[in-house]
Amino acid sequence: MSNNDAPQKSTGLHIGEAKPGCKKTDPMLVIDHVKKSFGGLTAVDVDHLEIPKNAITALIGPNGAGKTTLFNLLTGFDTPDTGAWEFMGTSLSGVPSYKVAQLGQVRTFQLTKALSLLTVLDNMKLGAKNQVGESIFRALFPGSWRKQDAEIEVKALELLKRFKLDTKKADFAASLSGGQRKLLEMARALMTDPVLVMLDEPMAGVNPALTQSLLGHVLDLKKEGMTVLFVEHDMHMVRHIADWVVVMAEGKVVAEGPPETVMNEQAVIDAYLGAHQDTDLGVVTGRISIIDEEKDK
Amino acid sequence: MDWGTIINNTLAGLLTPTTIAFALAALGLAMHFGFAGLLNFGIAGFMAIGAYGYAISVLTFGFPWWGGMIVGIIGSILFAILLGVPTLRLRGDYLAIVTIAAAEIVRLLFLTTAFTDVTGSADGLFGYNNAGGFTDANPFPPGSYGWGPWTYNSETLWVLTFGLGVLAVCVWFLWALMRSPWGRVIKGIREDEEAIRALGKNVFAYKLQALIIGGIFGGMGGIVYAAFANVSPGVYVTSITFFIWTSLLLGGAATIWGPVIGAVIFWTLQAFLSNVLPELALAGILPMTGIQAATLRYVLVGIGLMLLVIYRPQGIFGDKRELTFVK
Amino acid sequence: MTRVVDVKNLTAGYLPGVNILNETNLYADKGELIGIIGPNGAGKSTLLKSVFGLVKVRGGSITLNGEDIVGQKPNQLVAKGVGYIPQNNNVFQSLTIEENLQMGVFQEPKNYAERLEFVVSIFDELGKRLKQRAGSLSGGERQMVAMGRALMMNPSVLLLDEPSAGLSPVRQDEAFLRVSEINKAGVTCIMVEQNARRCLQIADRGYVLDQGKDAVTGTGRELLNDPQVVGLYLGTLGT
Numbered sequence: 001m002s003n004n005d006a007p008q009k010s011t012g013l014h015i016g017e018a019k020p021g022c023k024k025t026d027p028m029l030v031i032d033h034v035k036k037s038f039g040g041l042t043a044v045d046v047d048h049l050e051i052p053k054n055a056i057t058a059l060i061g062p063n064g065a066g067k068t069t070l071f072n073l074l075t076g077f078d079t080p081d082t083g084a085w086e087f088m089g090t091s092l093s094g095v096p097s098y099k100v101a102q103l104g105q106v107r108t109f110q111l112t113k114a115l116s117l118l119t120v121l122d123n124m125k126l127g128a129k130n131q132v133g134e135s136i137f138r139a140l141f142p143g144s145w146r147k148q149d150a151e152i153e154v155k156a157l158e159l160l161k162r163f164k165l166d167t168k169k170a171d172f173a174a175s176l177s178g179g180q181r182k183l184l185e186m187a188r189a190l191m192t193d194p195v196l197v198m199l200d201e202p203m204a205g206v207n208p209a210l211t212q213s214l215l216g217h218v219l220d221l222k223k224e225g226m227t228v229l230f231v232e233h234d235m236h237m238v239r240h241i242a243d244w245v246v247v248m249a250e251g252k253v254v255a256e257g258p259p260e261t262v263m264n265e266q267a268v269i270d271a272y273l274g275a276h277q278d279t280d281l282g283v284v285t286g287r288i289s290i291i292d293e294e295k296d297k
Numbered sequence: 298m299d300w301g302t303i304i305n306n307t308l309a310g311l312l313t314p315t316t317i318a319f320a321l322a323a324l325g326l327a328m329h330f331g332f333a334g335l336l337n338f339g340i341a342g343f344m345a346i347g348a349y350g351y352a353i354s355v356l357t358f359g360f361p362w363w364g365g366m367i368v369g370i371i372g373s374i375l376f377a378i379l380l381g382v383p384t385l386r387l388r389g390d391y392l393a394i395v396t397i398a399a400a401e402i403v404r405l406l407f408l409t410t411a412f413t414d415v416t417g418s419a420d421g422l423f424g425y426n427n428a429g430g431f432t433d434a435n436p437f438p439p440g441s442y443g444w445g446p447w448t449y450n451s452e453t454l455w456v457l458t459f460g461l462g463v464l465a466v467c468v469w470f471l472w473a474l475m476r477s478p479w480g481r482v483i484k485g486i487r488e489d490e491e492a493i494r495a496l497g498k499n500v501f502a503y504k505l506q507a508l509i510i511g512g513i514f515g516g517m518g519g520i521v522y523a524a525f526a527n528v529s530p531g532v533y534v535t536s537i538t539f540f541i542w543t544s545l546l547l548g549g550a551a552t553i554w555g556p557v558i559g560a561v562i563f564w565t566l567q568a569f570l571s572n573v574l575p576e577l578a579l580a581g582i583l584p585m586t587g588i589q590a591a592t593l594r595y596v597l598v599g600i601g602l603m604l605l606v607i608y609r610p611q612g613i614f615g616d617k618r619e620l621t622f623v624k
Numbered sequence: 625m626t627r628v629v630d631v632k633n634l635t636a637g638y639l640p641g642v643n644i645l646n647e648t649n650l651y652a653d654k655g656e657l658i659g660i661i662g663p664n665g666a667g668k669s670t671l672l673k674s675v676f677g678l679v680k681v682r683g684g685s686i687t688l689n690g691e692d693i694v695g696q697k698p699n700q701l702v703a704k705g706v707g708y709i710p711q712n713n714n715v716f717q718s719l720t721i722e723e724n725l726q727m728g729v730f731q732e733p734k735n736y737a738e739r740l741e742f743v744v745s746i747f748d749e750l751g752k753r754l755k756q757r758a759g760s761l762s763g764g765e766r767q768m769v770a771m772g773r774a775l776m777m778n779p780s781v782l783l784l785d786e787p788s789a790g791l792s793p794v795r796q797d798e799a800f801l802r803v804s805e806i807n808k809a810g811v812t813c814i815m816v817e818q819n820a821r822r823c824l825q826i827a828d829r830g831y832v833l834d835q836g837k838d839a840v841t842g843t844g845r846e847l848l849n850d851p852q853v854v855g856l857y858l859g860t861l862g863t
Binding site: 077140 | 477510
């Protein structure tokens with residue numbers, strides 16, 4: 001396959017059997033009986049779910065399974081009808097989204113929210129927490145915030161370089177391509193020094209060749225001690241970096257476990273992965289009459 | 298056609314207390330709409346509260362002039378909070394509707410005869426400059442100052458100086474705020490509140506702060522106007538709000554100097570039109586009476602505003618990338 | 625033989641002074657399935673939109689069966705047999721599936737019944753749920769409606785902008801298989817895709833767009849196996 005070092009997967013994350021709702025040895029997020037309906041349609045109905053700390057968890061499932069709704073509930077962007085959930089021991093029910101972000105959770109959005117009318121650098125600087133200059137009274141006195149702003153700028157430029165956006169720092173974010181905006185959103189999220197990073201389809205719209213370096217970024221997060229929860233459809237990414245996979249369908253968690261086990265479960269294949277996962281569609285459609293035998297892995 | 302008078306009056310319009318009052322109100326609207334994206338269609342209400350706050354404190358409660366002005370400012374702050382708390386959590390269009398209604402309610406409260414002892418109702422209030430000591434505070438000895446179209450007596454000169462001073466302070470305030478991290482958050486909110494919330498900022502608090510700051514500027518505009526003329530409900534009608542919007546969009550809504558320059562151009566243009574149009578009517582070029590011709594300028598303001606929004610929403614100084622109404 | 629679509633030295637863009645496409649070339653012969661892949665910002669969607677008259681062309685030429693179509697409006701092109709499926713907002717969410725399909729044949733309402741039969745034969749799921757509101761469908765189902773809608777005008781050329789975007793793996797495969805089916809039925813297809821591997825597996829020929837120019841071209845198989853293309857555009861994670 002590739003010549004990258006296979007990332008080191010975390011093991012021993014769960015207690016007991018790997019099934020939906022199983023307990024984790026060191027949970028960062030614990031979700032209990034969370035339900036959300038939109039006018040008669042149950043979007044989310046999760047009995048119990050624990051997200052392991054300092055690991056990369058993938059949330060997969062068909063469209064309409066409730067993944068983004070669950071995301072919105074966990075990050076305070078939506079309120080559940082019932083349920084409770086804890087983040088590092090603190091209850092988050094009723095906590096508004098901006099406070100959840102202050103507690104150390106950060107999320108990206110499915111439809112990228114790069115602020116087009118601001119420059120790339122300003123986008124980044126917005127991410128930094130506890131900025132003295134953001135208080136209206138101290139904003140008037142640059143002496144109180146200049147130094148911090150300069151430090152923030154240094155951090156921002158470093159991150160931009162990492163994501164290969166440093167040459168665009170003075171451009172308005174509107175001039176970036178879709179994939180670049182995704183990168184900006186991820187880089188900006190990292191400015192908040194989060195402990196839990198929640199990425200909503202981070203690879204969507206990103207060039208496959210760039211995907212690899214992005215995966216490297218996500219793996220770095222784990223190395224730096226953060227926990228990652230991401231929603232994705234790109235199964236290669238999931239297999240490559242996820243330590244744990246949670247499968248949702250019709251609002252419920254239907255399977256949990258390490259990627260190799262979960263992604264070989266027949267039910268998951270039928271509902272989500274498809275039978276042609278590892279086959280060449282050219283063969284399936286009959287468009288190529290000879291099966292290439294020199295097709296290397 | 299008496300071009301001499303027309304030109305003289307037009308040039309005079311460049312620097313009058315009315316111009317300054319409007320520049321202040323436009324500055325407030327720049328904070329609200331240009332930078333924070335809040336649709337405030339009730340800026341006239343803030344001006345009214347500032348003006349009446351000043352006048353009533355002096356006449357009814359015997360405050361000194363500067364005390365009265367502070368009351369006007371506090372009134373603007375309270376009005377902003379009153380408007381903001383229920384509506385800032387709703388979609389922007391709702392703020393627009395609420396502000397139009399609120400400004401009208403304010404005007405009608407000042408118009409009603411129920412409070413005529415305090416507000417003077419339709420007649421309005423006057424004489425507060427003397428009663429409060431503003432006139433006495435005038436450092437300029439009586440006489441004539443300036444030259445050509447910009448000749449003023451000492452009273453007008455005092456109001457002008459005072460107004461310019463206030464304007465300078467407010468411009469500095471706006472500039473200092475918008476170049477700070479606070480300003481950055483505000484601009485982010487203007488575009489996408491959710492993204493800003495996801496970064497841990499309390500969006501509601503920022504919006505309320507912006508509403509208050511802009512409200513203070515608007516209130517000061519009302520106060521400067523009051524210090525020059527009189528206070529009457531007939532001034533703070535909805536058309537005034539749209540004049541201020543025009544001034545703002547003309548200069549550039551998301552800039553610091555845009556609202557000021559826009560207000561100056563607007564009032565100079567108004568001075569020009571209010572002189573030229575009646576003359577054209579009298580000379581028979583326009584087929585209407587002098588009075589009709591004078592009101593024609595309001596039609597032209599309306600058309601101008603439409604053209605601005607359609608063809609050049611960023612105004613003179615604005616950056617097209619930053620401010621377009623067509624997303 | 626006249627090419628169905630022939631793009632020569634095309635230059636186009638959105639903001640004044642900034643060109644997204646820089647003298648790019650592309651052609652499609654009758655019955656071909658063409659794939660367009662490449663990095664973000666390369667201009668793939670812009671190329672498709674230029675052919676469909678949605679983006680102003682600043683230089684170069686586009687012909688449809690030999691006829692110059694630069695400057696023509698999308699509705700004129702639809703009448704000429706070009707179908708377009710945008711990436712986002714491609715169904716009317718407040719309308720039912722049936723109404724969406726009716727919108728597809730808007731210019732020739734008499735043909736509705738006949739075309740409906742054809743479309744339902746390809747997407748039998750749609751036939752069962754005609755009265756359902758499109759907004760209540762999942763992403764994959766909406767993609768089906770969008771494709772069905774485009775097919776209602778019996779197009780000879782179909783332009784698809786990332787048909788697999790945002791879909792789960794099984795639905796992505798379904799989307800690709802469907803495009804292949806539609807192509808086999810005689811519709812020339814030009815498809816922009818982010819899932820480069822899958823796209824090239826079913827394409828007859830492909831173009832790799834980079835910085836607004838057609839950087840590499842070849843048959844689908846050639847591109848899939850070209851180590852440079854793999855390294856720069858496909859990534860090695862795939863197989």
